[in-house]
Amino acid sequence: MSESFDKNVIYLDNAATSWPKPEAVYRAVDYAMRYSGNASRSGHRLALEADRLLYQTRKMLASFFNVGDPAQVVFTKNCTEALNVALKGVVKEGDHVVTTSMEHNSVLRPLSKLQKSGVEVTVVQANVEGYVAPEQIAEAIRYNTKLIAVIHASNVVGTIMPIADIGKVAHDHGALFLVDAAQTAGTLPVDMEECFIDLLCVPGHKGLMGPSGTGVLMVGKGVEVESLIEGGTGSLSESVEQPSFMPDRLESGTLNVPGIAGLKAGLEFITEVGQSTIRQHEQKLTKLLLDGLSELDNVLVYGPKDPNRTVGVVSAVVRGMDPAQVSALLDREYGIATRPGLHCAPLAHKSIGSFETGTVRFSVGYFNTEEEIEKAVQAMKHIAKQLD
Numbered sequence: 001m002s003e004s005f006d007k008n009v010i011y012l013d014n015a016a017t018s019w020p021k022p023e024a025v026y027r028a029v030d031y032a033m034r035y036s037g038n039a040s041r042s043g044h045r046l047a048l049e050a051d052r053l054l055y056q057t058r059k060m061l062a063s064f065f066n067v068g069d070p071a072q073v074v075f076t077k078n079c080t081e082a083l084n085v086a087l088k089g090v091v092k093e094g095d096h097v098v099t100t101s102m103e104h105n106s107v108l109r110p111l112s113k114l115q116k117s118g119v120e121v122t123v124v125q126a127n128v129e130g131y132v133a134p135e136q137i138a139e140a141i142r143y144n145t146k147l148i149a150v151i152h153a154s155n156v157v158g159t160i161m162p163i164a165d166i167g168k169v170a171h172d173h174g175a176l177f178l179v180d181a182a183q184t185a186g187t188l189p190v191d192m193e194e195c196f197i198d199l200l201c202v203p204g205h206k207g208l209m210g211p212s213g214t215g216v217l218m219v220g221k222g223v224e225v226e227s228l229i230e231g232g233t234g235s236l237s238e239s240v241e242q243p244s245f246m247p248d249r250l251e252s253g254t255l256n257v258p259g260i261a262g263l264k265a266g267l268e269f270i271t272e273v274g275q276s277t278i279r280q281h282e283q284k285l286t287k288l289l290l291d292g293l294s295e296l297d298n299v300l301v302y303g304p305k306d307p308n309r310t311v312g313v314v315s316a317v318v319r320g321m322d323p324a325q326v327s328a329l330l331d332r333e334y335g336i337a338t339r340p341g342l343h344c345a346p347l348a349h350k351s352i353g354s355f356e357t358g359t360v361r362f363s364v365g366y367f368n369t370e371e372e373i374e375k376a377v378q379a380m381k382h383i384a385k386q387l388d
């Protein structure tokens, strides 16, 4: 850490990665680095410690998201990798995919690549609030629709999608349902069975409070996903073929054991505090932010103004100022960390009307306080006043 790092930073970039982490997460990473070996590779104590840790974490994730079988829980290095494995592992030439304009590039770019190999893609347009209705998804379905891929909540404006209803549409039409829960895992309950989700992709390092380099793909019962990467699994070493059983089929190479130890500690923290407590706290802060910013002259807030319809992500611009300039001022003059620009979601910004310069994104987390939000609103007030 650089000497000049100011620990009093007001961190409002939790949608990128959550910070700080619960103390137990730092401790768990440290412990795992000191006292675990490579999982599934040997029978000595350090290797078994890693095996135990992986199994316990899979079990926790399976229960957290109602996956059913812990073997269907696959560790990845982030949500992007989970999404790539899921999309490329189930969609083939001649298949049709329905998705939305609110998706992150980690869905849009793999789909764009798949399009080049003969996959058809329909992008359903969200309204100006970033919302897509289940009926719009139903209308886009064709005879060859293999998959419906939907973001749970927007990383630009926080809008929550009706995933249970969209899941029902997918189920009724015999299509697979993929949910990108990057912005909701750890904050909103996600039940794979109740929402008819076949493929659930989450990062470990955002709302689940784990370290960077962690992500998870959860695969519903009976859903066949082809591997993207083959290699050592520690199982069936006599064969040059990738094992067909889960999770080995989709998990090649040494796993991020310290990262997963941190993720487990993050899950334990969430379970202890309670997801609904975290949600309520973030909603209170989001309301303060939405109300405070909406009242300011020269500031335009995008997306729904009702925190019941969003997660803790708020996008705004100061009229006549580049969001990058505003975000730099917030950082340098006020010690407030935000993210400017297009947030890897160009079509989402087109939907809400903020393409090409984008917005300044404020994203709250469990460790933010009301006082910090008030300071952020005051800082925006000062910046916007410079224009008068």
Ligand SMILES: Cc1ncc(COP(=O)(O)O)c(C=O)c1O
Pocket (backbone or CB within 6 Å): 015, 016, 078, 079, 080, 081, 104, 106, 151, 153, 154, 155, 180, 182, 183, 203, 204, 215
């Ligand atoms: C909605 C959404 N999907 C996917 C991702 C990709 O997540 P990761 O950075 O873990 O690859 C992000 C990251 O910001 C996101 O907001």
